[in-house]
Amino acid sequence: MSEPPAPEVPSRIEGPFLMPPADGDRPAPEPQSERSAPDPASAAGSSGAAVSSARLPQAVQQPAVQPEARQETRQSGPQPVREPGPSRGKVKREPGPPDGPAGRKMTCPYCLSEFDWNKAPLVDRDEAGVDTPLRPQPGESDARWRTRTMHAWRICDVAGEDHYIPASLGGMKPLIIGLVGKSSSGKSHLLAAMMQELENAALKITHRLNVLPLDARLQRTLTEKYQLGLLSERKVLPRTFRGTPEFTCAYRVTSGHTGEQYALLVFDVAGEIFTAGDTAEMTPFMAVADALVFVADGADLDVRPGAPVADPGFTAVLTHIDQVRARGGQQFLPVPAALVVAKSDRLRTFPEVDRWIVRDDDLDLTTVEQESEDAYVFLRARGAGSWLAPVQECADATLHFASATGVDPEDGEYPERSFRRQRVLRPLLSLLAMRGVLPRQMIDPEAS
Incomplete structure (x- = not known):
């Protein structure tokens, strides 16, 4: 089955994308009495x-x-945003469907590691942070595929952690x-x-x-x-x-x-x-x-x-x-x-x-x-x-x-x-x- 076309992906997305802090780093809420207190206090570029x-x-x-x-x-x-822990019974991720030339490298926007964009898992995530792998279904139309992947994410796990990148950004x-x-x-x-x-x-x-x-x-x-x-x-x-x-x-x-x-x-x-x-x-x-x-x-x-x-x-x-x-x-x-x-x-x-x-x-x-x-x-x-x-x-x-x-x-x-x-x-x-x-x-x- 031929896979549906996807938007052309630039060769690199440079720059760090921020990871949310762990639960232990999450700051405690301010006391109610302090919430309204004042805090102290070129055309070219990469x-x-x-x-x-x-x-x-x-x-x-x-x-x-x-x-x-x-x-x-x-x-x-x-x-800060809480990063959900691994889902129970989480299956091993498979490479996502390619949407660019073979061997296309990307720079992870969280850890700055280079990874193969075409092999990075493509997933959807629910409110509980559970990933659902996305793959074209037999006989699926281009319109249906684009609709199902509208909120999709690519994953970089080169550095040992899952870093999520909006697929549309590519x-x-x-x-x-x-x-x-x-x-x-x-x-x-x-x-x-x-x-x-x-x-x-x-x-x-x-x-x-x-x-x-x-x-x-x-x-x-x-x-x-x-x-x-x-x-x-x-x-x-x-x-x-x-x-x-x-x-x-x-x-x-x-x-x-x-x-x-x-x-x-x-x-x-x-x-x-x-x-x-x-x-x-x-x-x-x-x-x-x-x-x-x-x-x-x-x-x-x-x-x-x-x-x-x-x-x-x-x-x-x-x-x-x-x-x-x-x-x-x-x-x-x-x-x-x-x-x-x-x-x-x-x-x-x-x-x-x-x-x-x-x-x-x-x-x-x-x-x-x-x-x-x-x-x-x-x-x-x-x-x-x-x-x-x-x-x-x-x-x-x-x-x-x-x-x-x-x-x-x-x-x-x-x-x-x-x-x-x-x-x-x-x-x-x-x-x-x-x-x-x-x-x-x-x-x-x-x-x-």
Whole structure:
């Protein structure tokens, strides 16, 4: 029986994919009294990918929400994922059906071991983490095979552990984006608002981008796990345990400009992880990140006028990337960055911020260059020089004023009369232009 065709698989997927911690490494829940306490605190780059474990928990016990007027109530970093133990009576895995040329090698996104993609087991996983091998059935049609393998995973066991890789990822170009900022900076709210805009904006018409979830079932699980959907109900996002970062959302983006399909994976990373020196095990994907979004808390400027603003971990992140990327004497790091001043609605008393935050220009990238210049001057004048480290170190960088909610919460909920997303998609679109997914001319009219 001839086997049905499958998407062409790139020769390599480079970059570490993170393994979930063992049960013994899972941090204990914070006491209730501490849950709402504030936490202390270039166009070219190597392409990589990072994904979470194949299994996500069936239910995640969430702590009660304690609203904060100035704090994002979600603790930085996603919750660790429990890896299920071996299933009883688990049969020995057989090589999966090939979907590429013979001898095609892949780099495991978890352990960086090389393995034969065509011989790696192809499985589906249920909610209990039990694997079901997938093989074409006699006389099975191509349409039925593609439907049965829609949520399939390839397995690398070269290093002695099972590492699960979404099978659909093999036919796309990975695009890794790290969302960096200190706890309470507004990262999670910004990401949730960005996801809503990605799904609602008519990007196929305005920018020739077709955006869909990488895997609808996985996307639903991720949204429920991190409770990102609460923002659409005007609820303050709850805190989550700080653990090993994994991607928080995943999209398949098809560009009408390049004809390529991209697997867009976004990680939510706390700047404190880097200042604590735990980056080797916790954020290996940074070594292959394709782009970075640095999120600065605009409220830090508002409450401390005239005083130097503390480094939100940006310098530590850039130092880490400099070490692992080995720029080789180059003046700038070969990774584009977007610096976002989150909660900019709190800075409307400053005319240089107000004239940008009130604009309805989220999809218009022609003014990104002017906004970047104005934001740079504003932050330098406000003593936020440490926030500008990405601009000084990265080969390509843009600056943005944005707000995920447009207003402060009241009793754990954002007032309906003022609740709105303000310019949250603009930083991501700028990065796509810097990465070549969109034409560079959109943000730089003089670019050839």
